[in-house]
Amino acid sequence: MLKKLLFATALLHAVTWQASAQKKTAPKPPNIVLIVSDDHSAPFLSSYGYPQIKTPNIDRLAAEGIRFSRAYTTAPQCVLSRAAIMTGRNTLDVQMTRFSAPLDASVTSYPELLRKGGYHTGILGRNFHLDGNRRVPETVAVLEKYGLETFKNRVDYLNATGNRDSIFQQYTEFLDKAPKDKPFFVQVGYSDPHRIFNAKNFEPDPQSLTLPRHWPDTKGVRADFASYLGEIQRLDSDVGRVLDDLKKRGLEENTLVVFIGDNGGALLRGKGTLYDLGIHVPLIIRHPKLIKAGQVSDALVSGIDIAPTFLTVAGVPVPKEITGKSLTSAFTDPRQGGHEYIFAVRGAHGQGLPTNSSNFDLGRTIFNKKYKLIYNAIWQIPYHPVDFAGQPFWLELKQQHAEGKLDEKFDQLLFAERRKMFEIYDLQADPDETNNLSGRAEVAAVEHDLKARLQEWMILNRDYLPLPIAPEN
Template identity: 80%
Template sequence: MNIFKITTIGLSLLAGFPQANYAQKKKQQQPPNIVLIVSDDHSAPFLGSYGYPEIKTPNIDKLAKEGILYRRAYTTAPQCVLSRAAIMTGRNTLDIQMTRFSAPLDKSVTAYPELLRKGGYHTGILGRNFHLDGNRRVPETVDVLEKYGLETFKNRVDYLKVTGNRDSIFQQYNEFLDQAPKGKPFFVQVGYSDPHRIFNAKNFEPNPKAISLPKHWPDTPQLRGDFAAYLGEIQRLDSDVGRVLDDLEKRGLSQNTLVVFIGDNGGALLRGKGTLYNLGINVPLIIRHPGLIKAGQTSDALVSGIDIAPTLLGVAGVAVPKEITGKSLVPSFQGGAYGGHDYIYAVRGAHGQGLPNNSADFDLGRTVFNKKYKLIYNAIWQIPYHPVDFAAQPFWLDLKQKHAEGRLDEKYNKLLFAERRAMFEIYDEEEDPDETNNLAGKPEIRETEHQLKSLLQEWMIVNRDYLPLPIDPKPIAP
């Protein structure tokens, strides 16, 4: 492919854009550069541009003002490995067999940076661990990874480096751009550790007494302190994002660079990460390109993590393989009618490398939802909720103590400390966005419940799910 000419695919994508934008694109000739910025454990409500009042995120908010913000973007899992695998491939977590946390992405599954590379892009992944080459914490696992050559990403991109240090991330980013061949478009994924626990952004924390807690959380001083520390992580992240955006401007690259900001999954918060509730899978998604995207847009279309790959390939003018099941977001860029998905699907699988001591380590669940109703299927419903990444934190220990002593409000006892969960949960997302009133089994939504279970059943069968199907077979007379 000649990267200095607009491809047929690129022209077709631009056909619906205003003539001025088309002329500008044609004059530029070189396909857009792409910078994908990934935050870690970041639930959607917690940015200024998403309407959270007590957080200061001017750089990310500016990105939203100059581009398009998607309010209803959801990851395919509430865990980083499973979610990132789907983002990287444009295929759902079940389809690519990535439901085990420490699994490497099989070399037979194509990642979209490989396709960009073949299409003429200089490609790189840097910063926070991208999580798709397996895990090297256990020596026996390392032996297997090396024996079978399962660590494949060094062969998938031109540049691959990992670091959790903020300054080192920026250094890697600069090194990548300095090495990028002149006159050749580039793609780079810049991963950050914020706002992943441990929370240590002390200089960025807001006043715990002045912040608003989610309405379905108990209000305790310890919880306020922990949540303020989480918000501090996001404010520190914003300053790092600002460094990248400023550098693009200084290099003269901002006008022809598509910048995407996305969270890999929800935050390690109450009923967040590790759960299929909104705080676990609803993440921020913002995209900016001055020539391709109408500024100041907000979209309420249902968007999935699998949509990133076809979107980036489409912008680059690279053909989208039939195996990719995501939907390109390009039709939404100029403010036209864009419906997104009718239904979103997500899964919960094993987490971390530990043995199945509780539902933080091992839980199996599925969800399907539209804008109105959401079904959650807890396949191992007998196991109570156990938080991911904060079971030893003072605020959680305080809540446990209050529960044990009968000093916690009953509604929080039911939400957080029920001995068993319901096998099925159904929520009215319009009337109950905090997902606290389970409607499963109610006569008034019997048809809706059956419809959602039928959709989930179909999806599980088509994707060769290993869980029992959600529709209980009717007894057969002898």
């Protein structure tokens, strides 16, 4: 009896020791660094095929990882888009179509899930936009009265700044204080290339630039575009500082680095619109051990896919409420992953009154790799630019329009008195989205199919807009 007891005790010690040894030698889950640029349309990086911009650090990230050529945000505006990225759920689903709204405490963000899974978590740099807006005193009073600013409780480290050097200082402070026995997640947000453009030392020669074909070629447009590209080149140098620091700390080999734009640039037919320049953003992911270098994926990817990707990499269960799809299958085979259809919404922008389509516009879009449908619910109001209505180049274009001197093609795109309620584009034949096919017999079946799919999505997500297919009279 004593021998049996001694044997059982020894066996228990052996099993305990083995489990302890395995625990000690088990690999630590990957660290995650999410770098977010602000107002960054996808074409404007050299790794995305735009030749007149120099972005060696972001290009290196792409060369060492996977670049998604067809990544889209769920909205052409920061608050709405970031809410979807942070939750893995679309903008309507998390009720974040009002620009100044805080993310409700009942909606779980992926940093909270990573934190529960053992990660040390942080958000720093550019304002993350999900705790409401403090510019209007009456709004601040509501936020404080009802305790609606919740992100201080969602992460371990929270700090916001727009200053470039302060962002890097916050980043290093976060890593210095991160527990060594835990993996970490950190979102590093930058203000570039958001207006105001002031990266004068980084600007390329305006005359050397290739303009998008659906832009008028004026001196003012070229100068403004050069200033935008200068912001991206300055951003690239800041990204380089983060990448170099990770390598210096010996963290590079086990860190998933992700670079993404929050929405498209404040450019002609960009930010605030559902056209390509408004929602098509760069997305690059690198991890030396998980991702084969130099891959390019043309899968249709949405901002809602970021959360499930991070959770899957971290070994954290993905809640059923998350509707995004993990991109991890593309890490080894770029043909895998993505969606058949992408959906995006346009809601209120900023805190201004609804005096134009910049402040207030309501629209929806659905598209696949071939066709795109845009539904302009407030079709009676014309296009009005977001964030640059007072810029000299736009005022010059307005003057040319008023004097009848602007080319008719650009005049119709930018200054039509009212828009069409529906727009449909053949994305392969017309990637600039300038030839609206809505109502034409040759695309009637396609248009109806897209409207029906959008109708289903709007119903399931309790959309408050009128549905795109009306009852027959």
